Amino acid sequence: RRCNLTACSSKYVLSQMHPMWQGPLAVPGGDRQSPIDITVRKSVFDSELKPLVTNYDPNTCQQIWNNGYSFLVEYDDTTDKSTLKGGPLKDSFRLCQFHFHWGECNAWGSEHTVDRRLYPAELHLVHWNSDKYSLFEEAVMEDNGLAVIGVFLKVGKRHEGLQKLVDALPAIRHKGSVVEFNRFDPACLLPINTDDYWTYHGSLTTPPLTESVSWIIMKQHIEVSHDQLAVFRSLLFTSAEEEAQKSMVNNFRVQQALCGRTVRSSFT
Ligand SMILES: NS(=O)(=O)c1cccc(F)c1F
Numbered sequence: 001r002r003c004n005l006t007a008c009s010s011k012y013v014l015s016q017m018h019p020m021w022q023g024p025l026a027v028p029g030g031d032r033q034s035p036i037d038i039t040v041r042k043s044v045f046d047s048e049l050k051p052l053v054t055n056y057d058p059n060t061c062q063q064i065w066n067n068g069y070s071f072l073v074e075y076d077d078t079t080d081k082s083t084l085k086g087g088p089l090k091d092s093f094r095l096c097q098f099h100f101h102w103g104e105c106n107a108w109g110s111e112h113t114v115d116r117r118l119y120p121a122e123l124h125l126v127h128w129n130s131d132k133y134s135l136f137e138e139a140v141m142e143d144n145g146l147a148v149i150g151v152f153l154k155v156g157k158r159h160e161g162l163q164k165l166v167d168a169l170p171a172i173r174h175k176g177s178v179v180e181f182n183r184f185d186p187a188c189l190l191p192i193n194t195d196d197y198w199t200y201h202g203s204l205t206t207p208p209l210t211e212s213v214s215w216i217i218m219k220q221h222i223e224v225s226h227d228q229l230a231v232f233r234s235l236l237f238t239s240a241e242e243e244a245q246k247s248m249v250n251n252f253r254v255q256q257a258l259c260g261r262t263v264r265s266s267f268t
């Protein structure tokens with residue numbers, strides 16, 4: 001091979017961080033980083049992959065807050081009330097939060113792409129392996145610690161289930177704001193068909209970028225309205241005290257090298 005100085009072979013992978021993060025963050029030996037482009041024709045059908053089994057209890061929803069990079073809806077994960085099983089997973093995983101990544105315009109915003117196609121936004125439902133670990137903070141450091149479901153958003157008709165969440169956003173415009181948020185069923189954000197997905201081993205797409213994620217990317221997208229996405233963009237990266245207010249947009253990581261990984265599909 002002419003040059004093996006690809007992103008995978010170098011000892012440290014300088015991940016071109018979003019300017020909002022303090023400079024490039026080297027990830028020691030990062031050869032399973034996320035996000036990636038999913039080249040459909042290179043994905044491998046695996047008949048062993050099962051349908052996803054989600055059991056979410058809307059009453060475990062606790063708060064919604066602006067962490068200065070996205071907005072998170074957090075769930076009580078002290079008991080096994082909201083779980084993800086099946087799919088590529090051997091263990092039971094507990095929902096701890098969901099959040100989104102989006103662009104300043106509808107032309108881009110997702111972290112993963114399918115045959116290089118960008119979507120205006122991407123939903124991540126974050127779960128941790130409660131069969132093996134007792135806290136998210138433990139699981140996030142381990143190989144098979146996390147499972148994240150990724151769902152692409154397309155601009156189209158208004159998403160009725162999302163509206164409750166959109167209505168809460170003006171109250172958390174600034175970094176650090178938190179409001180109580182109850183009885184939200186995240187299952188309403190999943191596409192109709194959850195049997196068709198791609199799966200691969202990767203990382204968090206925000207620091208600490210640990211390589212502990214089984215990614216499950218839905219083939220079918222959900223639709224939200226232009227106006228609903230516009231409210232996402234009305235959030236701010238900055239806190240109320242800071243002078244210059246910066247719109248919370250383009251909060252996605254650049255794509256990472258596949259480094260020989262195989263993306264499996266649950267469908268042909
Ligand atoms: N963007 S992300 O889904 O990879 C993510 C971000 C922050 C904490 C996580 F546990 C996580 F999974």
Ligand SMILES: [Zn+2]
Nearest residue numbers: 099101124205
């Ligand atoms: Zn994410």
